[in-house]
Amino acid sequence: xxxxxxxxxxxxxxxxxxxxxxxxxxxxxxxxxxxxxxxxxxxxxxxxxxxxxxxxxxxxxxxxxxxxxxxxxxxxxxxxxxxxxxxxxxxxxxxxxxxxxxxxxxxxxxxxxxxxxxxxxxxxxxxxxxxxxxxxxxxxxxxxxxxxxxxxxxxxxxxxxxxxxxxxxxxxxxx
Amino acid sequence: xxxxxxxxxxxxxxxxxxxxxxxxxxxxxxxxxxxxxxxxxxxxxxxxxxxxxxxxxxxxxxxxxxxxxxxxxxxxxxxxxxxxxxxxxxxxxxxxxxxxxxxxxxxxxxxxxxxxxxxxxxxxxxxxxxxxxxxxxxxxxxxxxxxxxxxxxxxxxxxxxxxxxx
Numbered sequence: 001x002x003x004x005x006x007x008x009x010x011x012x013x014x015x016x017x018x019x020x021x022x023x024x025x026x027x028x029x030x031x032x033x034x035x036x037x038x039x040x041x042x043x044x045x046x047x048x049x050x051x052x053x054x055x056x057x058x059x060x061x062x063x064x065x066x067x068x069x070x071x072x073x074x075x076x077x078x079x080x081x082x083x084x085x086x087x088x089x090x091x092x093x094x095x096x097x098x099x100x101x102x103x104x105x106x107x108x109x110x111x112x113x114x115x116x117x118x119x120x121x122x123x124x125x126x127x128x129x130x131x132x133x134x135x136x137x138x139x140x141x142x143x144x145x146x147x148x149x150x151x152x153x154x155x156x157x158x159x160x161x162x163x164x165x166x167x168x169x170x171x172x173x174x175x
Numbered sequence: 176x177x178x179x180x181x182x183x184x185x186x187x188x189x190x191x192x193x194x195x196x197x198x199x200x201x202x203x204x205x206x207x208x209x210x211x212x213x214x215x216x217x218x219x220x221x222x223x224x225x226x227x228x229x230x231x232x233x234x235x236x237x238x239x240x241x242x243x244x245x246x247x248x249x250x251x252x253x254x255x256x257x258x259x260x261x262x263x264x265x266x267x268x269x270x271x272x273x274x275x276x277x278x279x280x281x282x283x284x285x286x287x288x289x290x291x292x293x294x295x296x297x298x299x300x301x302x303x304x305x306x307x308x309x310x311x312x313x314x315x316x317x318x319x320x321x322x323x324x325x326x327x328x329x330x331x332x333x334x335x336x337x338x339x340x341x
Contacts, residue, residue, distance in 0.1 A: 004334040005302060008287065011280035012303035016200035019209065024196045087214070089221055144218070172221050 085126065086155040089172040090115065090145040090162055102169045111167025112145070119147055122161070124154040183227035190236055191220050198244050201304055204284075205248040205296070215247030241314045245296055252292070286336035293317075294329030301326055 092112065093102030112130070119128050129146040149155050152173075159171040195216060202212035219240045223230070230236050287295055293315070300311045311322045333339075 002334075002339075004330055004337060004339040007279075007283050007337065007339070008298060008330075008333065009302040011283035011287075012204050012299060014277065014280050015204050015284060016303060019196070019200045019203050019212070021196055023209065024199050024213075087217065089218070091221065091225060144221075169225070172217075172224075 086149050086152055086173060088147045088149060088155050088158055090147065091169045091172060092143045092145070093167050093169045094143055105166070107143075107167030107169075111165075115145060115162070115165065115167065118161075119145070122158065124149050125158065126150060183224050186236070187220060187224045187227060190223070190240065194237065194240070195220070197304065198241065201241075201299065202244050202248055204299055204303055205245075206251050207288075211251050215244055215251060218247055219243035238310075238313045242316065245314060248296075249292055283333075283337060286333055289336060290329055290332055294325055294332065297322055297325045298329045298333065 092107035092115075093105065095103060095106050116128065116130055119125050126148045128148075147158060149158060155173045159173060162168050162171055198216045198219070199209075199212050202215045203209060206212055206215065222243050223236055223240045226239070227236075230239055287298065290298070296315060297311060300306045300314060306314065308319045308322045308326075311326075312319045315322065317325075
């Protein structure tokens with residue numbers, strides 16, 4: 001490894017190490033697979049006739065876990081982030097969805113607009129991003145709407161309100 | 176398909192547990208702020224969950240999510256260049272991070288940020304994630320030869336920017 005390579009590797013490692021394990025949400029899906037074995041909050045959402053995955057940690061635990069974990073001692077927070085904010089991804093139905101209902105009737109632009117309008121009426125929704133710049137599907141158009149709410153309870157409330165609506169495949173709650 | 180759906184949650188959770196930290200660090204060194212890095216990684220895993228039925232094995236799943244993270248970082252960086260977009264602010268290293276990383280390393284990272292996106296990605300995947308040429312090729316969606324030449328050009332350019340070639 002020459003000088004440039006060594007300097008680069010060292011700088012990248014130093015920058016990367018500022019993110020520690022405590023900075024990454026711990027998933028709370030119950031291992032084992034079947035939806036009926038998921039933990040209570042998820043089962044509640046699933047019962048609303050849509051699949052929901054909760055991949056994010058502390059906010060899904062018992063009451064009082066509604067604060068974002070502080071960075072660990074050796075992994076300080078590298079940038080200021082809003083405290084105790086829960087991110088909710090509303091995944092819209094697509095033709096390639098694994099949910100049969102969605103394959104039969106993918107989300108339309110009207111579905112999307114209706115959802116956006118409705119989100120704006122929820123007082124507990126702090127912000128909405130429908131642009132989905134981090135498009136996870138290499139296809140045209142946006143298939144996600146993001147919303148940020150203050151607490152896990154708000155996230156659960158939002159998920160319950162949206163699941164089963166036309167054009168909504170699933171609701172993913174992070175943190 | 177229902178079976179695939181049922182398998183998705185534990186499989187994606189396992190992958191998340193094993194790779195979320197590394198991928199968040201990767202996204203962080205690419206985009207420079209933690210919030211965006213977390214968002215990119217979470218979206219990548221959301222995408223993996225949605226497409227689990229179409230992804231046949233774990234290795235492909237990891238490639239998928241790694242590529243999705245790279246795409247997410249590209250999109251985030253592209254969004255910052257749009258003058259009228261306000262959703263994503265430019266990356267700003269916090270004072271705390273800046274102090275931890277140190278001035279000399281920041282100089283290296285600043286030089287890295289000046290490289291074209293593909294060159295930057297190739298270098299980060301090689302020297303941060305420690306991926307092989309084949310793995311980098313899969314993540315970036317290019318051939319091994321392209322990875323080799325891109326990495327070589329990127330290193331030379333970085334060396335010039337840092338004055339290491341003198």
